[in-house]
Amino acid sequence: MGTRYYYRVTAVDAAGNESGRSDTVSGVHLDETPPSAVTGLTATPTGYGFHLTWDANPTPDLARYVVYAGQLLGDDEEKVCSVHQVEWLGTDTTSYDYATLPDGEERCLFVDAVDEHWNSHYEWTRSPPHRGRDRAGHHPERADPGRLTGRRDRLRREGCRRPELEHRA
Template structure:
């Protein structure tokens, strides 16, 4: 009996060890990198009197760099914090995801995802982030986080204009005086200028300004940009994004003339008078204009137009026994050419 009991105990112990060894802690399945989308990096928002609209670009690649063919869904996460309880260093209390349908990824064009909500409460700060999913278990890393304070926002600026000047664009607009519910603005107001090359993806440039004028500097002449202006209502030190104006376009234009030519000399020839000058050192000189006046004329007039590769002109339309005064200007390659001042005069009697 003792041996049977010992044998049974050994079997029981072995079975117990076997069961214990087969019971491991289960973790969430890890999807392969080949199906996990890259993080969305351009999540942005716009606010209107109806609420907020989120926009973002469909990711085109996985985190491994392979092409994606479709996105199953987007997960939109939202957090709401009363402004009086907001803590800049505290974790953001995101709620459960709101699912937005995905779609086919276009390899040629960038598709845009959109989410819109009007469920906003005045005096609260909102946070949003988005993930892209190719399946229920393959989600991208978190997108960038956007945040704003909801208050009845100010209306969009009106009368927005943009004027191109030398290497700059001057953007101007009218003062905003009303909120979107027609009430009068009672908080301080700032304006944020946004810029785009293609009238599509606008980005903020510079810091918000109090004035109704902004100069976009250090631009390349000849390039066209599009501009929008957004009102920002400052509520207890927090910017509440307001209405966004329509877009206007402007092109920075070259308004700087070349330096005036130097070394002007006039020499008699058998057929008339030759005028020589030193070429301008400016890189964008397109040509030169030659001016002449007689002794009894106060204003010189153009008598010749010379290509920028030359620095000589012969005046064959001169009467004998007269005093003549010659000067030269340089002009550049701008669409509307900029002309230099006239050089010093070279005088000669013919």
């Protein structure tokens, strides 16, 4: 997990005499730089959950995306999202169908980037890129579900004909 470097040293005295070389020693420089955050996250309501999409992450040593889902805990004043990993996805994947959301259930969702050295943007910052929730039942056959767009601090509904359906970060 990192680059290994090897060293041998010599000493030179004031007269310019050089000693023999030391034994070789090595050390590893650990990569502790997390990948950049996932950007462009959108969540589109489906009949049974959400379809998530996001921009491809430009991190050169990206190893995977991790989808997190969880429940919102607390009251309407302040909610906390208690999450767990639901799926690991390859670097060529930029969408995921979260299809385990019965009508009326609330969930918070976000996507994290993890590099080859197991550095994770979320694990380093404890700040997920985006989160969303469904506060009411969703029946796409009865209404236009609209579209969720990722913003800096929330997911906002656009084009929704059911005002009681709200998605929030």
